[in-house]
Amino acid sequence: MLLKVVILAGGRGTRILELTKFRPKPLIELAGYPLLWHIMNLYSRHGFNEFILCLGYKQEMIKEYFLEKAYKVKKFSSSSLYCEIARGDLQPWRVYLIDTGEDTETGGRLKRISKYLEKDEYFLLTYGDCLTDANLADEIYYHFKHRKLGTYLSVRPYPGHSYFKDSDDCYLCGGYFVLSTKILKLIEGDKTHLHNDIIEPLIQENKCIPYIHKGFWSSVETIKDKQIIENIFKGI
Template identity: 40%
Template sequence: MFSVRIRKGVIAALPSIGPRSRMLVPPLILACQGTPSAGTAPASWHPIVIAQTKTQPHWNSANLSKKDIKTMKVVILAGGVGSRLSEETTLRPKPLVEIGGNPMIWHIMNIYAHHGMTDFIVCAGYKGYMLKEYFANFVLHNSDFTADFSDNSLQFHSRTAPRWRVTVIDTGQGSMTGGRLRNIRHHLDADESFCMTYGDGVGDIDLTAELAFHRSHGLKATMCAVHPPARFGAIITDGIHVTAFSEKMSGEGPRINGGFFILEPSVIDLIEGDDTIWEAGPLEQLASEGQLAAYEHNGFWQPMDTLRERHQLEELWRSGAAPWKVWR
C-alpha cells in the first residue's frame, strides 16, 4: 500500500497514512490497495482513495479554442478481461457490454464527443477482434445503403453514424493498464495533451472545464477525483443502542480515481513495459514529483464492475433520465 496527499489540488506522496497526513488546507489522502493480476480487469476504480477537500472553483473554459479541443486524442483502455462481470464478459469484452442497446464504449465516446473530442484510440486486448468488428461495421450498421453486386460497390444514403475517427490497436492479451498506454504511444502527438479513461465507467463530467483546469496548473497529469457510488445505508448509534437508520449517502466521504485523465505525452516515459500498472508505479511517481493534480467532480459517476452495476445503469437508461447522457 502507498499513500499520497493532495494539497491545493496537487497530489504529493506520503510514506504512510498517519499523523503526517494532517496537513494544511484540508488535505486529500490517497491509498493504493491491491494489485491486479495480468489479463484481469484493471484496478481502475479502487486503487486511489482521496479524503474530502474544499470544493474546487468552476474553471473558465472560455480561453479554449474549438481547435484546441477537437485535436485532443482520447485513449480508451478496453483490453481487460473484466472478470468481476464474467456473466457478460465470457462472451465479449466489457466495453461491448450493452446499456440501453448500445455498448458501454459508445456511451463513453458520446460523453467525449459532446465536448468536441472525437478522435479516439481504443486499446484492445481480450477479445479485441470483437472491438475491431464493431467499429469496422459501425457506419454500415448506422446507415441505409445500396449494394451493387455487379461491380462490388456500396453506396451509402442517409446515415446516423457520428463523425468520429476511431483507431483500434491490439495492445496485447496480458498487458496491464500502463503497458496498453505505452503500446499506443506512436499514435499520439509528441507535443499535445491527450485524454485517457477506462472502458467501463460513465459520468456527467464537464470535460471542457477539466481541460481548462489542466491547462491552468501546467502539471503533467490530471485525474478526475470522484465520490464512489453509495452502496449501503448507515446506522446512527448512541452507545450500544441503534437510534436511527439513514438512506444510502452519496457525494460524501473519500474520493477515488474516476479515470477521465488528461495527460501530457511525457508521462509515458514512466511506463517500463507491458506489465506496468498505470495506477501503481507511474501515478505514484507523478504524485511524488508533485505532477499529479485532482480535478474534483461532484456529479454523477458510475463504473460497471459487476452485473448489479450493469443493471443499475440499464434501469437509469430506461427511465429516460440517465445522468451521463449529456449529448442530444
C-alpha cells in the same frame, strides 16, 4: 485544442465474468448501446472525435462492431486498423483499433500506442468501463490552468456501487485523465500498471491532481453496478 482520446479497452473484466466470458467488457450494453459507445459519445459531445482504442481480450468483437459501421478502413497490420464512422450531420469518429496484447498491463498498453501520440503534447485517457456526466471541457480548462503532468476525475461512487463507502471524503480516481505525453517516458514496458506504477506516484508528488466531480460516475464492476446504471438511465 483538439486532443486525441485514448481508451483502455483490452482487459479481461474478470470481476464480471457472467458477462465478459462471451464478450469484452467495453461491449456490455446499457440502454441499447455498448459502454464504449457511451464513453465515446461523451467525448464527442465535447468536440473530441479522434480515438485510439487499446485492444486485447476478444478484440475481434470490438473491431467487428466498428467495421460494421465504418465507411472508410485502413489496415496498419494484420491486427491493427483505422476506420471512420459516419454520424449523420455530426463530425465522424476517427478510430484507431490497436492490438496491444491480451495480457499487457494498462501502462504497457499505453506505451504500445505511444507512436500515435508522437506529435502531441497532451492527450485524454480513460478506461473502457467508466461512465460519467462530468463536464470534460471544465476539467481540461482546470488542467491547463494548473499545468501539471496530469489531471484525473476525482469521483464519489453512487450509493450501492461496489466501491461506495458512506463517507463524505470517499473520493477515488475515476479515470477521464488529461495527461502530458511526458508521462509516456515513465512507462517501462508491458508489465507497468498505469495507476499503481505511474499515476499514484505522480499523485503523491503533486504532479497529477484531482478535478473533483460531484455528479454521476460509475464503473461497471458487477452485475449490480450495471443494474444501478440502467435504473439511473431509466429515471428510476
